[in-house]
Amino acid sequence: MRRAVVVMFSACLLLCMSLPAEAKEAPPAPRPLWGDLAPGPHAVGYQVLYRFDTSRTWATTRPYGKSFTADPSGRPMRISVWYPAAARATGRKLRFEDYFRGGSAPKGFPDVETLLAERDGASHQRGFRDAYAALAATPTAAIANAPAAPGHFPLVLTTGGQGALLTTNATLAEYLASHGYVVATVFTLGPSSDEPSLGLTPAEVAITVRDYEFTWSVVRALPNVDPSRLAMVGHSMGGSAAVLFAMQNANVAAVVGLDGTYGFPHPPADPGILSVTEGYHHAPRKMRAAILDLRRKQPWIDLSAVRSYHHSDRYLVTLSQMFHSSFTEGSLHQRFSGEFPANPEGTTPRSSGEGFTWTCALIEAFLDLQLNADASGLTRMKAVVEGNPRATFAYEPARAARPPPSVVLEQVEARGLDAVIASVEQLRRELPDEPVVEEAVFVALGYSLLGQGKADRAILAFQLAMYFHPTSANAADSLGDGYSAAGRKDDARKAFERAIQLVPTDPALGSAEAKSGLLEESTRKLKALTP
Numbered sequence: 001m002r003r004a005v006v007v008m009f010s011a012c013l014l015l016c017m018s019l020p021a022e023a024k025e026a027p028p029a030p031r032p033l034w035g036d037l038a039p040g041p042h043a044v045g046y047q048v049l050y051r052f053d054t055s056r057t058w059a060t061t062r063p064y065g066k067s068f069t070a071d072p073s074g075r076p077m078r079i080s081v082w083y084p085a086a087a088r089a090t091g092r093k094l095r096f097e098d099y100f101r102g103g104s105a106p107k108g109f110p111d112v113e114t115l116l117a118e119r120d121g122a123s124h125q126r127g128f129r130d131a132y133a134a135l136a137a138t139p140t141a142a143i144a145n146a147p148a149a150p151g152h153f154p155l156v157l158t159t160g161g162q163g164a165l166l167t168t169n170a171t172l173a174e175y176l177a178s179h180g181y182v183v184a185t186v187f188t189l190g191p192s193s194d195e196p197s198l199g200l201t202p203a204e205v206a207i208t209v210r211d212y213e214f215t216w217s218v219v220r221a222l223p224n225v226d227p228s229r230l231a232m233v234g235h236s237m238g239g240s241a242a243v244l245f246a247m248q249n250a251n252v253a254a255v256v257g258l259d260g261t262y263g264f265p266h267p268p269a270d271p272g273i274l275s276v277t278e279g280y281h282h283a284p285r286k287m288r289a290a291i292l293d294l295r296r297k298q299p300w301i302d303l304s305a306v307r308s309y310h311h312s313d314r315y316l317v318t319l320s321q322m323f324h325s326s327f328t329e330g331s332l333h334q335r336f337s338g339e340f341p342a343n344p345e346g347t348t349p350r351s352s353g354e355g356f357t358w359t360c361a362l363i364e365a366f367l368d369l370q371l372n373a374d375a376s377g378l379t380r381m382k383a384v385v386e387g388n389p390r391a392t393f394a395y396e397p398a399r400a401a402r403p404p405p406s407v408v409l410e411q412v413e414a415r416g417l418d419a420v421i422a423s424v425e426q427l428r429r430e431l432p433d434e435p436v437v438e439e440a441v442f443v444a445l446g447y448s449l450l451g452q453g454k455a456d457r458a459i460l461a462f463q464l465a466m467y468f469h470p471t472s473a474n475a476a477d478s479l480g481d482g483y484s485a486a487g488r489k490d491d492a493r494k495a496f497e498r499a500i501q502l503v504p505t506d507p508a509l510g511s512a513e514a515k516s517g518l519l520e521e522s523t524r525k526l527k528a529l530t531p
Helices: 002-018 112-137 170-178 202-219 237-248 326-336 349-371 376-386 405-415 417-430 439-451 455-468 473-485 489-505 512-529
Strands: 043-053 075-085 093-095 139-144 153-159 182-186 225-235 252-258 290-296 314-319 391-396
Touching: 043 170, 043 202, 075 112, 075 170, 075 202, 112 326, 139 170, 153 170, 153 202, 153 237, 153 349, 170 182, 170 326, 170 349, 182 202, 202 225, 202 237, 225 237, 225 349, 237 252, 252 349, 290 326, 290 349, 314 349, 314 376, 326 349, 349 376, 376 391, 405 417, 405 439, 405 455, 417 455, 439 455, 439 473, 455 473, 473 489, 473 512, 489 512
Parallel strands: 043 139, 153 182, 153 225, 225 252, 252 290, 290 314
Antiparallel strands: 043 075, 075 182, 093 139, 314 391
16 A cells, blocks of 8 residues: 555656646736736735824813823724735735725724724725625735735835725735835824814824824834835825825835825815815925826816926826726726716726726836836836827926035035025026025024034125025124124124114014014114224
8 A cells, every 4th residue: 555655646746747837836816906907926915003103192082071081092003014925825815895894903902993894885885886795705916914025125105085995095005016015004094083084174184194104104114114215105185195295204205196186276176175285394395206196187287286396306197088086996997887977088997997007007117216216117107108099298307406504505615605606596597486595594504603603604604694685684683793703893893784774674574573673683783893
């Protein structure tokens, strides 16, 4: 009997050795929602992280009619992560419904799973109606808690719009994970357990931005994440949140806006939609991340906000025959929506699905260009657009940023005041909407240098403030302080005299009290220097 077993084993071994290599590979994971998207070299893993942001509260601390009770846990954060998994990863294959039903939060974590299921499930039931059951049972490409592929991968944060669904960018997340990206999103909640849903006010959008700052702090610590390579993708209002996130986080290398509301008319036709320029911390000069703006072709689009981001490389792509939701759910439309009713854009389930496929390919190529320094990314972006009669492409390069004040002073010391003034004048012509020498900044720098005993360097800062703001009595008075500290009494007297002359007509001194106060101060200093 033992000999027979050995013979059978040897025969099986010979048979296996004679099969072609591909016959021994595991069958590919099902990807029915991917359409024509080509998978990358990795399997797709998926995990959920449950964390508390203890810097904020969530549970109501002052329930109606009851006494104060502290919230010791903080704001609950349910973070979903898709990641490159080992090529032969095995485990439980997820269905589409598994993304928003059947989660198992740890003991003591608030019941956000119920909120998630109610929100996402109800939305999909409304949107897909009779096809909902088939959609919910559709297999995804993700494997629950699969072993991660070796290596450190770029991180992409994704978010949607008002009441953003967890599944808004799920197919895109799977696709990017297969191509070597870790993708994370967070279930955004309202300000408290009494108000579990978010609206569109600047304060509520700021909550979303802060949620993603916390998510970034958690996910960047995962062993398969490269924290030096970060991007954010936002759909609808999430596009505005992504822009604001990048303005506050200089680590962000790239932003993708999918029909982002920052391109909607300003002021918005719908007063309930936030204009990105109204968002907390909106600062065009701080926007340095490259932007891929991908949106529907509409006559009412207003990209004035994007064009004010002078220091960003801006890639502007439009697609026709698309709905607002096509950029995130186009593949679902194509597979489950049947026929759309007649619409002015001429959008069909097929055009929506094709547009979604092009969207994913463009995003991957853009991220490869920005996060992986892969120059072929731009070539692939152009190829996607050039082969698509429904698309347009424009590129607006970043302008050189203004040098920081400390660098300007170093240049003055090295090249002389006149040469630097000429350079600054050139920058002002190139950046007409951006002050290169801000009076308040250079005056504050000058006084800081005076406090360090560096009077000669402080004078340079005050001279630049005075030259570029010749009507400012405050700049003249500050220059007088610099000369006084350096022992240059004659120059100080002239500066204070100039300040006294400018006070009555200085537009920055709006009130009579401000004018009177500065006039009194400059006069006192001048008298102290009079022989």
